[in-house]
Amino acid sequence: VIYRPDLSVGITESFFQHMEKLAPRNNAAMLIKKRITEISIELFQNIQRHSIDMQSSYLTIEKTEACYSIKAMNRVHAKDIHSLANRLQTINTLNHSDLKRAYKQTLRQAALSEKGGAGLGLYRIALRSANQFVYAFQKIDTYIFSFSLEIKLAHV
Amino acid sequence: MKPLIIAGTETLPHVILDSAKGVFEITGRSVADDASGVYGPVLQWLNGYSKNPNSTTLFVFKLEYFNTASSKALLDTLSALSFIKNSKVLWYHHEDDEDIKEAGEEFFELVNIPFEFKTY
Numbered sequence: 001v002i003y004r005p006d007l008s009v010g011i012t013e014s015f016f017q018h019m020e021k022l023a024p025r026n027n028a029a030m031l032i033k034k035r036i037t038e039i040s041i042e043l044f045q046n047i048q049r050h051s052i053d054m055q056s057s058y059l060t061i062e063k064t065e066a067c068y069s070i071k072a073m074n075r076v077h078a079k080d081i082h083s084l085a086n087r088l089q090t091i092n093t094l095n096h097s098d099l100k101r102a103y104k105q106t107l108r109q110a111a112l113s114e115k116g117g118a119g120l121g122l123y124r125i126a127l128r129s130a131n132q133f134v135y136a137f138q139k140i141d142t143y144i145f146s147f148s149l150e151i152k153l154a155h156v
Numbered sequence: 157m158k159p160l161i162i163a164g165t166e167t168l169p170h171v172i173l174d175s176a177k178g179v180f181e182i183t184g185r186s187v188a189d190d191a192s193g194v195y196g197p198v199l200q201w202l203n204g205y206s207k208n209p210n211s212t213t214l215f216v217f218k219l220e221y222f223n224t225a226s227s228k229a230l231l232d233t234l235s236a237l238s239f240i241k242n243s244k245v246l247w248y249h250h251e252d253d254e255d256i257k258e259a260g261e262e263f264f265e266l267v268n269i270p271f272e273f274k275t276y
Contacts, residue, residue, distance in 0.1 A: 011188070124224050
């Protein structure tokens, strides 16, 4: 099962209906389905906020035999990839309790300083997936790179 | 005080703040990227209500989903509520949804207001 939402229209009821189809209807799968939905929403909105152009961006949510896989692809400015890679690399080194601590600290500071939500989103994604980020940057030209990020979740 | 009622959508929560009826609740989904259209008026209403609140204020949060942009807005709402005397949060979560319960516990650690956790 694979679903590729239309990034140009935002989150719609159709999005939630597609997410419903990804996991069986039982209580054990409910939490996984919710986590996939939450992660997808954060990635969806990260793309909408940060992508250079929507035409070359996509998000796919796939149920494979091994796991659920959520892939996001978008183009970013070359000047931004160093800080983004550092952030992803740092989050990948954190265990669950460190992630929770970092999330709460960022939430507290963000509420005070009205900063953007991107930092919170990556922490939330890492907490919900319980797996490391798989990411890559591919050079398009001197100024633009293609950024891909894959999040995996185990089946129930 | 005039009630604040905001109809929920597929991405924004349903809000009822009605001091005459003693109903204070935010329910549904809160996943819109820009939730200020909802939480701005909520904060404004709470600011007015705080000047002459009811003897007790039981504020219900019953959210199915909320994104991280809403997390910040919810924290602001809870912070505003914490300044209202005799206020308390009723934080609902589905009995199988440990993530929403945990999110409530995180908020509880960040604001100075009593929480009661309830399942549905």
